[in-house]
Amino acid sequence: MSKNTRPTSIIGVENGFGAGNPACKDGPRVLKALGMLGGIGDAEHVLRWDEEISLGDHPQDKIRAVARIAAELAELTYRHLMEGDRPLVLGGDHSCAIGTWSGVKRYLGHSARLGLIWIDAHMDSHTFATSPTHNIHGMPLACLLGEGEPCFTRIAVPEHKLRPEDVCLIGVRSYESEEAAFLRQQGVRVYLMEEVQQRGMQAVFDEARKHVCAATQGYGISLDIDAIDPLSAPGVGTPVSGGLRLNEVVAALSEVHDDEKLLALEIVEYNPWLDRHFITAHSIRQLCRAIVTA
Ligand SMILES: [Mn+2]
Incomplete structure (x- = not known):
């Protein structure tokens, strides 16, 4: 790996309109007010x-x-990368991913390929045709693969932002059959929680990293904190038990934090009003520390 020399620059996205419970919009403001990332x-x-x-x-x-929001965020991630920073997007709900990775794709250029590791309890691969809730935070990955409303799929640049073979999901344990069918048909590699438990997070993460780097010019990590077990991350709108251990995710991020090919990251879905004793806020601090200094 070549060494990253970019400063990490946090972009807070105060948006919860994509979620069932919109209060995750307060996530970045609360983290900042608590001095959690100081x-x-x-x-x-x-x-x-x-x-x-x-x-x-x-x-x-x-x-x-x-x-x-996605269009504005795409402009910001693009600008930060052009200025030599590594963007760290803090949500807000996961619909911000549409903007984050559209901006990163624009930065890489039309013919370049972007890899993405999507760490999440869910698949986020619905469209309005398949989603039972119509919540947009359940759709961003489908949008980035070119499926969904044109107002989401054509942000920043008209082309699809991701090729299915350049994407991996890790930690999935709650999904609808339509999403699983869509990802299977696209050929996206999904590491269900069961596989992570069998093989260990480190083996799975290393393989995923190789997978998303194989044919791409750079990659990103989109971390929905509901991927992490609710014991360490109770402050989320849709907790699902049996998740990743916090220390395993911290170790994975530490391993790649200095990788020059890692262009941007996002941490989403923190809902401070559902947190208990700031447990989730402290977990986010640990994750951010791993991203910046390992
Ligand atoms: Mn998600």
């Missing part, structure tokens, strides 16, 4: 809060609201 980093590994984006409280139309 004192991370050193002279060689800089971490700085950059900016927050938000839309205000009561949008008339959730689809337009989420699309507007």
Whole structure:
């Protein structure tokens, strides 16, 4: 691996319009107010809060609201990469992924390929045709693969942002059959929680990293904190028991934090109002420390 020299720059996305419970929009603001990400980093590994984006409280139309946020975020991740930073997007609900990775794809260029490791208890691969809830945070991966509303699939650049063979999911344990069928038909590699338990997170993560790097010019990590066991991350809208151990995810991030090919990361779905004793906030601090300084 060539060594990363980019400073990490946090972009807070105060948006919960894609989730059933919109209060995860307060995640970045609460982490900042608690000083939870202070004192991370050193002279060689800089971490700085950059900016927050938000839309205000009561949008008339959730689809337009989420699309507007995604377009704004795509512009920001693109600009930060151009300026030599590594963006760390803090959600907000997972619909922000549409924006994050559209901006990263724009930065890489039309003919380049982007890899993505999607760590999540869910598949997030619905469309409006298959989703029982119509919550957009259940759709971002399908959108990035080119499936879904044009206002989501055409952000930043018109082409599909990801090729299915450049994507891996890790930690999945709750999904609908339509999503599983879509990903299977696309040929996306999914490491269900069962496989992670059998083989160990480190083996699975190493294999996933090789997979998403094989034919790509750079890759990212999208971490939905509901992938982590609710014991270490209770502050999420849709907790599912039997998840990844926090220390395994921290170890995985530490392993790649200095990898020059790792272009951007996101940590999403923290809902501070559902947290207990700041357990989730402390877990996020550990994850961010692993990303910045290992
Ligand atoms: Mn998710």
